[in-house]
Amino acid sequence: MKKVHRFIIETDLGTSLEIHDAQLLDQWAKVLKFKVGEEIELCDGRGKEATYHIVSLKKSGVTLERVGAIRKNQAESKVHATLYAAVLKKDLLELVMQKATECGVSEIVPLVTDRTVKKSVKLERLREIAKEAAEQSGRGKAPNIHEPLSVKAALAHAKMNAANYFFHVGDGKSEIFKGAKKEGVRIGLFIGPEGGWSDEEATSATAAGMITASLGPRVLIGETASIIAAFLAN
Amino acid sequence: MKKVHRFIIETDLGTSLEIHDAQLLDQWAKVLKFKVGEEIELCDGRGKEATYHIVSLKKSGVTLERVGAIRKNQAESKVHATLYAAVLKKDLLELVMQKATECGVSEIVPLVTDRTVKKSVKLERLREIAKEAAEQSGRGKAPNIHEPLSVKAALAHAKMNAANYFFHVGDGKSEIFKGAKKEGVRIGLFIGPEGGWSDEEATSATAAGMITASLGPRVLIGETASIIAAFLAN
Numbered sequence: 467m468k469k470v471h472r473f474i475i476e477t478d479l480g481t482s483l484e485i486h487d488a489q490l491l492d493q494w495a496k497v498l499k500f501k502v503g504e505e506i507e508l509c510d511g512r513g514k515e516a517t518y519h520i521v522s523l524k525k526s527g528v529t530l531e532r533v534g535a536i537r538k539n540q541a542e543s544k545v546h547a548t549l550y551a552a553v554l555k556k557d558l559l560e561l562v563m564q565k566a567t568e569c570g571v572s573e574i575v576p577l578v579t580d581r582t583v584k585k586s587v588k589l590e591r592l593r594e595i596a597k598e599a600a601e602q603s604g605r606g607k608a609p610n611i612h613e614p615l616s617v618k619a620a621l622a623h624a625k626m627n628a629a630n631y632f633f634h635v636g637d638g639k640s641e642i643f644k645g646a647k648k649e650g651v652r653i654g655l656f657i658g659p660e661g662g663w664s665d666e667e668a669t670s671a672t673a674a675g676m677i678t679a680s681l682g683p684r685v686l687i688g689e690t691a692s693i694i695a696a697f698l699a700n
Numbered sequence: 701m702k703k704v705h706r707f708i709i710e711t712d713l714g715t716s717l718e719i720h721d722a723q724l725l726d727q728w729a730k731v732l733k734f735k736v737g738e739e740i741e742l743c744d745g746r747g748k749e750a751t752y753h754i755v756s757l758k759k760s761g762v763t764l765e766r767v768g769a770i771r772k773n774q775a776e777s778k779v780h781a782t783l784y785a786a787v788l789k790k791d792l793l794e795l796v797m798q799k800a801t802e803c804g805v806s807e808i809v810p811l812v813t814d815r816t817v818k819k820s821v822k823l824e825r826l827r828e829i830a831k832e833a834a835e836q837s838g839r840g841k842a843p844n845i846h847e848p849l850s851v852k853a854a855l856a857h858a859k860m861n862a863a864n865y866f867f868h869v870g871d872g873k874s875e876i877f878k879g880a881k882k883e884g885v886r887i888g889l890f891i892g893p894e895g896g897w898s899d900e901e902a903t904s905a906t907a908a909g910m911i912t913a914s915l916g917p918r919v920l921i922g923e924t925a926s927i928i929a930a931f932l933a934n
Contacts, residue, residue: 541917561795568924570916603918682804682934683775684837690802690927697928700916 470517471498472507472601474608479508479516483530491528505533513606515539539606543570543700546652548627550575550620551692552582552659558689559584563592565693567599567609570700571655575623576614581661587614617667620656621674630654632676633695634663635685642679643698655695660688704751705732706741706835708842713742713750717764725762739767747840749773773840777804777934780886782861784809784854785926786816786893792923793818797826799927801833801843804934805889809857810848815895821848851901854890855908864888866910867929868897869919876913877933889929894922 475490477483485491494500502520508530509515515537518530549566553559553576566574574596578585589611597608615623624630628651631642646653656671663671672678681694709724711717719725728734736754742764743749749771752764783800787793787810800808808830812819823845831842849857858864862885865876880887890905897905906912915928 541919565924565927568918568920569928570918603920605918681931684802684804684839685775686802686837690799693799693924693927694803694931697915697931 470505470507472509472515472604474509474511474597474601474606476511477508479510479514479532479536481532483508483518483532485528485530486526491525494528495523495525506530509539509601509606511607513539513542515606539604541570541604542606543572544649545570545647545700546572546650547655547696547699548573548575548624548652549655549657549692549696550577550615550624551655551657552577552579552688553584553587553614554659554688555584556588559587560592560595562689562692563595563611564599565689566696567596567605568603569693569696570605571609571696573610573612575612575620577620577656577659578614578616579659580617580664580667582659585614589613617670621670624654624656624674624676627652627654630656630671630674630676631679631695631699632656632663632668632671633658633691634668634678634680642677647699653699655692655699657688657692657695704739704741706743706749706838708743708745708831708835708840710745711742713744713748713766713770715766717742717752717766719762719764720760725759728762729757729759740764743773743835743840745841747773747776749840773838775804775838776840777806778883779804779881779934780806780884781889781930781933782807782809782858782886783889783891783926783930784811784849784858785889785891786811786813786922787818787821787848788894788922789818790822793821794826794829796923796926797829797845798833799923800930801830801839802837803927803930804839805843805930807844807846809846809854811854811890811893812848812850813893814851814898814901816893819848823847851904855904858888858890858908858910861886861888864890864905864908864910865913865929865933866890866897866902866905867892867913867915867925868902869914876911881933887933889926889933891922891926891929 504520517533522529549571600608738754751767756763783805834842
């Protein structure tokens with residue numbers, strides 16, 4: 467089974483394309499060792515994709531020709547879900563970026579909560595991981611990864627969502643998203659830090675009209691809760 | 701919020717307990733720095749649990765006294781799910797052990813498939829990870845981690861399950877477990893390797909009466925599929 471590599475690049479999907487992006491050329495030539503004739507899939511980052519083959523590959527640029535018609539990407543979620551997830555240790559936060567993207571979220575907002583230990587993130591790296599995960603999972607676009615926000619700022623941001631779910635340890639795996647997942651609807655998912663939400667945070671989430679939700683009788687640690695909530699919401 | 705540490709140890713939950721296990725004593729004294737008076741939760745690995753406090757802590761042993769009554773653990777799944785997952789790179793396989801345990805699986809069988817690259821596992825390490833995840837997620841027992849099996853042997857093992865799901869990339873997120881999750885029912889989940897199942901494997905799974913299932917329109921890589929399937933099945 468030959469794997470077809472996919473790339474999300476913001477370009478119109480013409481019948482012939484010239485690629486000059488140095489980083490991409492480097493990856494294609496040196497890491498993936500593409501040769502003339504290689505078939506790849508390109509997405510325009512706006513929901514369209516097409517197959518191309520390489521007709522020439524030089525240090526100065528790559529020339530591609532489209533094979534067949536432009537298609538509509540089928541893997542984007544009909545829901546616009548934003549994951550507001552407490553910042554975790556570097557490797558776990560990177561895991562969340564990768565997996566939540568695979569699971570279909572449209573936006574990720576790292577949260578600095580009252581009990582968040584680590585507060586800074588490497589945004590460029592997180593965006594790269596999310597973009598790669600989007601490409602590999604067959605998505606048409608990479609999720610939007612935000613700068614970290616305080617819980618207060620995130621609650622304000624979340625006002626644009628039709629429904630926001632505030633995940634809290636509890637029992638009973640409720641059918642949390644039943645009926646909420648309509649075409650184009652905005653959903654917010656709030657996942658706390660290892661030490662849990664503070665009482666003040668829980669109070670302000672309730673005051674903001676959020677729906678308190680649980681992922682069942684077992685305690686899922688932060689990154690697991692983010693991954694599962696992301697899957698269920700999309 | 702003070703975290704209460706939980707331990708699954710195979711012992712009867714008497715009113716007073718003596719612990720002499722050297723590894724456990726080492727962890728309690730040196731890693732967790734427990735002192736006299738510390739409250740901990742013990743599970744007997746058979747579905748019961750109780751709170752204890754430390755009344756004496758010496759190199760030779762720890763004496764515990766029970767606080768309150770013995771309780772029934774509430775976090776075990778009513779379903780008996782077995783995850784048959786293709787062996788992955790060490791860190792990813794460890795991730796699956798941890799997350800699938802949090803999500804409630806009862807057994808994990810590492811699979812050596814036609815396209816499995818890595819074929820050996822460190823069973824003791826995997827069992828430790830699963831036990832720790834069971835303790836932290838509030839479960840009453842650790843899942844049973846098997847020696848790796850070939851797909852053929854796993855298909856034979858899976859005959860004892862009431863239903864087996866063979867996960868394959870496809871579109872449409874079907875309500876795969878609807879109606880199947882009855883009290884005590886045995887469910888099998890087959891997750892393939894990075895390169896996918898071989899045609900022969902797919903054919904033999906179908907011949908064995910397995911239900912071909914999909915986790916939706918996005919391609920979930922091996923470890924993600926294992927985590928999501930484990931959550932959905934329990």
